[in-house]
Amino acid sequence: MDKSLIWAMAAAFVVIGPLVGIGVRRVIDRLAAKPWARSRSANRMVLGLARDLAVPVAALAGLALGLALPTGLPISPELISKILTAALMLVITFAVSRLAADLITSVVKRITGVSGSVSLFATITRVTVFILGLLITLDGAGVRISPLLGALGIGALAIALALEGTLANLISGIHILASRTVQPGDYVQLDTGEHGWVSDVNWRTTTIRDIPGNYVIVPNSKFADAILTNFHYPAQDMAVTVEVSTGYDSDLDFVEKVTLDVAQQVMASLDVGFTEVEPKVRFHTFGDSGIQFRVVLRTREYADQYLLVSEFIKALHRRYRTEGIAIPYPMRVLRAEGAPIANLV
Structure with a gap:
C-alpha cells in the first residue's frame, strides 16, 4: 500500500475519532434533557459519566487505529500500547472521580435533607479516587508502586507535620x-x-x-x-419577645386583651408570622414609671423577626392611642433634705 495513503488514513482516524466523540456527546446531551433522565439522579449520573468519556475515549480509539497502521514510526507497538492504556486509565479515573463525587454529594444531601453545598465530601472523594486510579495506572504501566508507596508514606508524615493547621x-x-x-x-x-x-x-x-x-x-x-x-435546630420557627410597659392606672386585663388582639392581627397579616402558635403576654415588673411586660411573638425564621417586631410596634402604638392606653414616660422622684418632694419628668 502506498505510504502516503497509509499516512492519510492514519490522519483520518486521528481526526474522525474526536468528531465521533463530539457527536456522541451531543446525543447524550439530548438524552439528558428528556424528562425520564432528569427525574432520577442515577440516570443523570450515568449519562454524565458517558458524556465525560465520549470525546477522550473516541479520540484515543482513533489514535490507536491510526498508530496501528504501518506508518513506519520508530516506536515499538508495546510502548504505544502502554501509553494508550495509561491515557485511557487516566481518562476513566477522571470521569469516575467526578461520578463518585456526584454520588457522594447526592447521598449526603439525601441524608441531611438540605440543598446546600457539601463540597468537602465531594473534594475528598474526588481526590481519593483520582489517587487510586493514578496508582493503578502506574502499576499497569510497569512502574513498581511499592517503593513509591513507602516514599509517599514518609512524605505524607512530613506534610502532615508541616500542615498541622490545614489538617x-x-x-x-x-x-x-x-x-x-x-x-x-x-x-x-x-x-x-x-x-x-x-x-x-x-x-x-x-x-x-x-x-x-x-x-x-x-x-x-x-x-x-x-x-x-x-436558630434552625430543632426547628426554624422561633419566639421573639418585645418589651412593653403601661401606666399604673391602666386596666391590665384590658391591656392584655388589646395587646393580644394586635399581635394576632400582625402575625396573621405578615408572611413571616407563625400563626400556628398564639402570642402571649406576661407581666413581670413594677417599674419606676409603669408596669412592664413582655409580648411573645413567633416568627418563621431568625431573619424575619425584624419585620415582625417593627410592624407590631407600629400597630400597637396606634391601637394604644385609639384605646387611650398610656405608655408611660420615664419618671423619677427625688427627695432632698428639708425640701418638698419634686417630680422630675
Missing part, C-alpha cells in the same frame, strides 16, 4: 458535617458575634452569609470549637 481544619470540617448539628442553610450565631446562614463547608473554611449579604469566612477548627447557637 486540623480538614478534620474539623468533616466533624462539622458528620455531627449534623450544623448543616448548610442553617442560621447560626457564634460566641464571637458572627451570625448568618451557613453557605458552605469546604476542606478548610466554613462560609457564613450574613443578613446584608456579606460572606464571613471562618476556619473550620475555630468554627468547631466555638460556642454556637443554631
